[in-house]
Amino acid sequence: MHLAVMPEESLALLNVRPEGVYLDATVGLGGHTGLIARRLTTGLVIANDRDPESLEMARRNTEPWADRIRFHHGTFQTLPDAVREAGLQKIDGVLADLGVSRYQLTTPDRGFSFAADGPLDMRMDPTTGMTAADLVNFTDEKTLADIIFNLGGERRARRVARAIVRVRPIRSTARLADVVLRAVPRTGHLHPATKTFMALRMAVNDELGELDRLLETAPALLQSRGRLVVIAFSSGEDRRVKNRFRELAGQGLGSILTKHPLQPTEEEVSHNPASRSAKLRGFEWN
């Protein structure tokens, strides 16, 4: 079972009530959805994900509360459809736990991992869109360098892009990791390909664009006193969430529930290291 990040804190911010209706925009393996569902009596969780495989696993993991959960396959852009298909217009809360799950990250077939060889894919939804291989093999060197620099924060992005272009086509994660490793020697404890892989993943899935769409569409789904709760894992994402909440508050549309982002306790990080960089923010609609 996937360990939900900041479970107590995120459910408290969502203010889960037994008769409430909540949308988990990123059900993953069902960690948060299961926790919400077990607190409900007449309420409902709409559980959304763009990854069909994760949805299937979430369904199995949350079996005991199946009567209170409706699953939906879609991106942040289609969240209004998920709510409409559940026969609703407004709901009490939206939760988004951004990025990829440990399951996606560590399953070689999904192509996110440089630790194990697999096809260079990285799509959260393998049924649609371009793969990381398409991106790496058909993007010009300058654009590739910009992606690796802007989305991965890799200062040696130009060197990495040059090395990729020189040897492509590249079709597997191990080959890409090896090319990056040869281009930029190891300095700290991070594998030199870490930032490049993160940048490509974010580009393939348009993660920043999707976050903007979430921050645009989710508030309109909330009824009075409804809450939007977001867990971000990179400073770029967290900044976007903070700025959007400030903008909404500035327009008098609601209030910010977290002056500073909440972060996991040392105890949580010790048993779930993947939670290390989580930043949790909440907003209440007027």
Ligand SMILES: C[S@@+](CC[C@H](N)C(=O)[O-])C[C@H]1O[C@@H](n2cnc3c(N)ncnc32)[C@H](O)[C@@H]1O
């Ligand atoms: C960190 S995991 C969520 C883990 C989940 N909260 C749990 O406790 O099991 C993020 C999930 O969000 C999904 N996801 C990320 N961006 C998405 C988007 N724009 N639209 C829909 N699903 C998305 C991913 O496919 C992944 O399954």
